[in-house]
Amino acid sequence: xxxxxxxxxxxxxxxEVAKKRMQIVLLHDRLSISPEVxxxxxxxxxxxxxxxxxxxxxxxxxxxxxxxxxxxxVSNVHVRRVYRHALSSPENAQKSxxxx
Amino acid sequence: MAGTTIVIxxxxxxxxxxxxxxxxxxxxxxxxxxxxxxxxxxxxxNLDVVMGLENRIVYNLVDIIEGRCRLEQAMIxxxxxxxxxxxxxxxxxxxxxxxxxxxxxLCEKLEQNFDYILVDCPAGIERGFRNAVAGAQKAIIVTTPxxxxxxxxxxxxxxxxxxxxxxxxxxxxRLNHKMVKRGDMMSTEDICSLLAVPLIGVIPESEEVVxxxxxxxxxxxxxxxxxxxxxxxxxxxxxxxxxxxxxxxPGDSGILSKFKKLIWSS
Numbered sequence: 001x002x003x004x005x006x007x008x009x010x011x012x013x014x015x016e017v018a019k020k021r022m023q024i025v026l027l028h029d030r031l032s033i034s035p036e037v038x039x040x041x042x043x044x045x046x047x048x049x050x051x052x053x054x055x056x057x058x059x060x061x062x063x064x065x066x067x068x069x070x071x072x073x074v075s076n077v078h079v080r081r082v083y084r085h086a087l088s089s090p091e092n093a094q095k096s097x098x099x100x
Numbered sequence: 101m102a103g104t105t106i107v108i109x110x111x112x113x114x115x116x117x118x119x120x121x122x123x124x125x126x127x128x129x130x131x132x133x134x135x136x137x138x139x140x141x142x143x144x145x146n147l148d149v150v151m152g153l154e155n156r157i158v159y160n161l162v163d164i165i166e167g168r169c170r171l172e173q174a175m176i177x178x179x180x181x182x183x184x185x186x187x188x189x190x191x192x193x194x195x196x197x198x199x200x201x202x203x204x205x206l207c208e209k210l211e212q213n214f215d216y217i218l219v220d221c222p223a224g225i226e227r228g229f230r231n232a233v234a235g236a237q238k239a240i241i242v243t244t245p246x247x248x249x250x251x252x253x254x255x256x257x258x259x260x261x262x263x264x265x266x267x268x269x270x271x272x273x274r275l276n277h278k279m280v281k282r283g284d285m286m287s288t289e290d291i292c293s294l295l296a297v298p299l300i301g302v303i304p305e306s307e308e309v310v311x312x313x314x315x316x317x318x319x320x321x322x323x324x325x326x327x328x329x330x331x332x333x334x335x336x337x338x339x340x341x342x343x344x345x346x347x348x349x350p351g352d353s354g355i356l357s358k359f360k361k362l363i364w365s366s
Contacts, residue, residue: 013283018247019290026254
């Protein structure tokens with residue numbers, strides 16, 4: 001009886017809830033990245049972004065976040081300005097990096 | 101003889117590792133295999149009481165490793181089956197009394213004379229876990245249909261895979277079919293899809309397990325028990341027999357099936 005009322009109000013069965021929760025939790029656990037690797041990712045992101053824009057190197061934050069049914073790598077960086085060459089074409093960006 | 105060492109592990113405590121070791125070991129011995137059970141839970145030994153052998157302990161695992169006794173002196177023969185032995189854990193020592201290399205050496209030595217060596221792994225993922233896993237070629241993960249047990253099981257599977265363990269199987273313990281039917285418990289399929297390792301058996305939730313543990317006689321000895329048969333089927337599957345898993349999930353628990361069971365078991 002209570003069960004029927006709960007379902008009427010759109011409450012999911014607890015088994016289903018458990019399964020959904022575990023899908024996300026395990027995704028995260030399996031993605032567990034060591035702090036060293038996280039630091040490397042951070043440096044790589046900085047290096048790539050620096051080709052195109054001037055950024056506040058200290059502002060960067062990289063973290064794993066939980067979505068509804070996915071895990072996301074979220075990075076936040078403060079941009080000071082975008083280089084002029086980056087506004088045109090990718091090849092130009094490449095060239096200017098090589099010459100630098 | 102080239103025996104096989106199998107570690108029974110779970111990450112989380114209290115999911116039924118020791119019960120599984122006792123019953124699987126007994127089931128294999130009932131099939132005529134020679135079996136040694138090793139309690140690797142140093143400091144918290146329990147396999148001896150579950151097997152009903154607590155009064156016969158003289159030497160233990162640490163005594164063997166530290167050379168205070170010969171291997172055979174620490175092996176306690178089962179009360180009913182003469183091809184089943186227990187090496188108990190030390191109760192007054194700590195996990196670091198044993199090194200993984202020493203465990204590996206011991207398992208290799210036992211493999212020369214026995215068909216199966218089943219290692220009862222302590223909860224956790226620290227030294228005790230590494231000791232228990234060191235000598236094993238196969239692993240059986242025991243989990244229950246609860247979020248905490250499943251999460252820990254997944255972690256342990258990850259650690260075993262990192263150790264390049266290829267043969268990993270899953271036992272789902274204490275499944276309550278009524279609750280699954282009602283939608284209030286994760287089903288066998290749910291758990292298998294989450295953990296992604298092959299299922300080797302499902303043990304329904306039952307009071308029988310508590311009762312047999314109280315007596316110190318593994319449930320497998322009880323010919324009428326469904327749980328006993330579930331463990332026996334796992335033993336058969338371990339030996340390569342192909343028995344479909346659905347046989348472990350009762351079709352219905354109505355009066356007719358109960359009646360049938362009564363006739364079959366008598």
